[in-house]
Amino acid sequence: MRQSKLFTKSLRSISSEETAINAQLLLRGGFAFKHAAGVYSYLPLGWRVMRRVSDIIRQEMNGIDGQEMFMPALVDRKYLEATDRFKLDVGYDAITKTDKEPGFSLGWTHEEVITAIATHYIASYKDLPFATYQIQTKFRNEPRAKSGLLRGREFMMKDLYSFHTSEEDLNDYYQKVREAYIRVFNRCGLDVFYTLAAGGDFTANTTHEFQVLADVGEDTIYYCQACMLAQNDEVATWKDGEKCSECGGVIRKGNAVEAGNIFPLGTKYSEAMNLTYTDEKGERQHVVMGSYGIGVSRLMAIIVEVYHDERGILWPQAVAPFAAHIITIPGSAKAAQAAEKLEAELTLAGIDVLYDNRDSVSAGEKFADADLIGIPVRLTLSEKSLAAGGVEVKRRGEEETRVVAQAEVLDILRAVVSE
RNA sequence: CGGGCUGUCGUAUAGUGGUAUUAUGCACGAUUCGGGUUCGUGCGAUCCGGGUUCGAUUCCCGGCAGCCCGACCA
Helix, strand or coil: CEHHHCCCCCCCCCCCCCCCHHHHHHHHCCCEEEEECCEEEECHHHHHHHHHHHHHHHHHHHHCCEEECCCCCEEEHHHHHHCCCCCCCCCEEEEECCCCCEEEEECCCCHHHHHHHHHHHCCEHHHCCEEEEEEEEEECCCCCCECHHHECCEEEEEEEEEEECCHHHHHHHHHHHHHHHHHHHHHCCCCCEEEEECCCCCCCCCEEEEEEECCCCCEEEEEECCCCEEEECCCCCCCCCCECCCCCCEEEEEEEEEEEEEEEEECHHHHHCCCEEECCCCCEEECEEEEEEEEHHHHHHHHHHHCEECCEECCCHHHCCCCEEEEECCCCHHHHHHHHHHHHHHHHCCCCEEEECCCCCCHHHHHHHHHHHCCCEEEEECHHHHHCCCEEEEECCCCCEEEECHHHHHHHHHHHHCC
16 A cells, blocks of 8 residues: 555544544544544544454454344334333434334344344254344434544444353353353453443443453442452442452452453343243244444543554554555655555565655655554655665564665564464 | 634644734645655635724624533433
8 A cells, every 4th residue: 555545544534523543643644534522434544443342343243153243223213112222312213214214223232133123033942142243333312422432423333142042051162252252352362351340231240341450431349359250330340449349359449441341141132032942852932142243433542541652553463554654755766666566565475565655745754644543563665774774673662673685574574473 | 592702724823903923735846755854936814794993803782613611411
């Protein structure tokens, strides 16, 4: 990708009203565009990050036998009335099918939809268990959208639903999801606390959230750094400074952002929507369900909250929009020629490269842009670097640079990408 | 949904009861090239509605929008 052709440009300044770091950096760097509070477009750079995060999620969901599918955003009123969730404030429920009354809600979650589908395909215990998921835009009529991409009126979510013959089987799967979720967040570079919480509108049971410590966080948790367990203050029995009841570590109190959550739904939805199966004895039973969510766009924002410095973002390699950023110091035809060759070589090897080929932009501005955009490896080509033996390599976030021969760059990047 | 603050070129800002400052951006021309180079010329704005007034971007009322706090939040 040539930076001269990149649709977006970085902005020198954004509204002073944006106080959330993720909003400042994602807007300034050209990753996202804000249309209204809580309503964003993902621009080419941001969408690349979203796709990388989504792909990590897909791999982990497929790894626990999740089957990807896609459901409508327009949720039929009859489904939501079956579970008495049509009038909940979080939904945009005024989508009219006729001019008389609302026929749809813009989906804010899809338990009812997947359950409606399941009633057509589940008849026997032999059909269970199974799990399906989707990555889709969700709509929530937030009374107060805020904190950049952390709390949106419209946002990207991965929602997984599982169906079982028994509570035991649900619990086994619940633990598998827990482990898969922790792998997702760790692969995105985040330390998460597995956090006990209340179930809200989804279930009367307690549930679990995956919380990432961050100043911007809306939740207060009591956490143990030793065993990575935590309790949301709405259900907490721990106190700051106490010993962890699980491992004896010290409990701390902190602000955190909820990156995901998992709910043991039991038979709440299967009873409301009459989802049953016939067991080995020929008796009808209600299907036992679980639901599991990760806010994909929120995850991108959390990564920015955790990985940034005063100059910009520091994307972890696993989610970076590009693996490497080639920069030429303007004014040197030799450097530009070498850069084109390097770009071609890396691209051929399957490495995503952004090449800042702009010729009318000063070196300083290119460096400032590179720091803001936050691609993990910067490759600078100039008369100076060529004279010193090739390409100057610098990791974002480190001050150290080193010059290597062009022939070595590919091996270095292969190593970085596989980290 | 309650409370507070705020709406001025694309962005960020100054100021004013008599149509508006500066920077950045953008266009053109020069200059420069290892951390947002420098110079010139040009383009570009008072959220919407009503009221007061000879005259409102300014004052008043209402609306809308944004941010922050609270409530709410899988």
